[in-house]
Amino acid sequence: MEWSKRFNILLVCITALFFAGLVHAQVVLDFEDGDLNAWEVVEEPAENLGDAGPATWEIRDTQLGLDGKVLYQGSNAWGSPPDNMLLGPIIVYKGEEFTDFVLEIDVAASDNDGMGIVWAFESLDKHYRVIMINDKWPDPDPLDGQGGPFLKMDKRISNEAPWYELLEVVPGRDGGPYVPYVEGARLHWTLEVKNGSFTFTREDGLSISAQDTSYASGYVGIQLYAQQAEFDNLTITPLSATAVDPAGKMSTTWAAIRESR
Ligand SMILES: [Ca+2]
Numbered sequence: 001m002e003w004s005k006r007f008n009i010l011l012v013c014i015t016a017l018f019f020a021g022l023v024h025a026q027v028v029l030d031f032e033d034g035d036l037n038a039w040e041v042v043e044e045p046a047e048n049l050g051d052a053g054p055a056t057w058e059i060r061d062t063q064l065g066l067d068g069k070v071l072y073q074g075s076n077a078w079g080s081p082p083d084n085m086l087l088g089p090i091i092v093y094k095g096e097e098f099t100d101f102v103l104e105i106d107v108a109a110s111d112n113d114g115m116g117i118v119w120a121f122e123s124l125d126k127h128y129r130v131i132m133i134n135d136k137w138p139d140p141d142p143l144d145g146q147g148g149p150f151l152k153m154d155k156r157i158s159n160e161a162p163w164y165e166l167l168e169v170v171p172g173r174d175g176g177p178y179v180p181y182v183e184g185a186r187l188h189w190t191l192e193v194k195n196g197s198f199t200f201t202r203e204d205g206l207s208i209s210a211q212d213t214s215y216a217s218g219y220v221g222i223q224l225y226a227q228q229a230e231f232d233n234l235t236i237t238p239l240s241a242t243a244v245d246p247a248g249k250m251s252t253t254w255a256a257i258r259e260s261r
């Protein structure tokens, strides 16, 4: 087939995919432009916080070994007031909403407290999260029975107690199996969300999975609890464009076209 015909067929295919709303480009955020305009700081109501901060999200030059400029939160804000559920500073990326995707991010933590990812974020009272903590909080009477250290997945269900419903947990008390993350070092997280199945994996292989279909899509972001941490190289790869192409040919072609831009 001559090139012009191939090109025409390709154009038809790409146009069809655009009209079907199935083509989403990968998002890569390295913070080097110093711009947080696409991000929104989400505040917990003051009555939800034991230390109300305020949260101090900013872009700074890395002090913990990440790459150039990073997203950093420096307050020790935390909640809830009786310390029975991990709550704290949230920031979400408002550039695009995501349904099925793979998210990767580099992280470096100054402290031993809570940090994680939120997704399918529709509002403060409707989202999922994965969160880990090396310290013993919440203590002494966690609402879901899970005191730190742990890695867990939750569903946000309300803006008052109990706030979150437990989906899955990797407990760390009495010898594990939770393993503390390394403070002050470069960490790397991967979260895959596909058809209501969630799998989160750390650079050391520790992982957690859960299923829920209450919230189909929304924004992605970061949540902290009494933690000062840097984030960099946030990469979100939508999965829906490849789902309609079992042979993988269109995604290969699409990648080639993107590369040539
Ligand atoms: Ca950077």
Ligand SMILES: [Ca+2]
Residues within 6 Å of the ligand: 111, 112, 113, 135, 226
């Ligand atoms: Ca601590």
Ligand SMILES: [Ca+2]
Residues within 6 Å of the ligand: 076, 111, 112, 113, 225, 226, 227
């Ligand atoms: Ca702390």
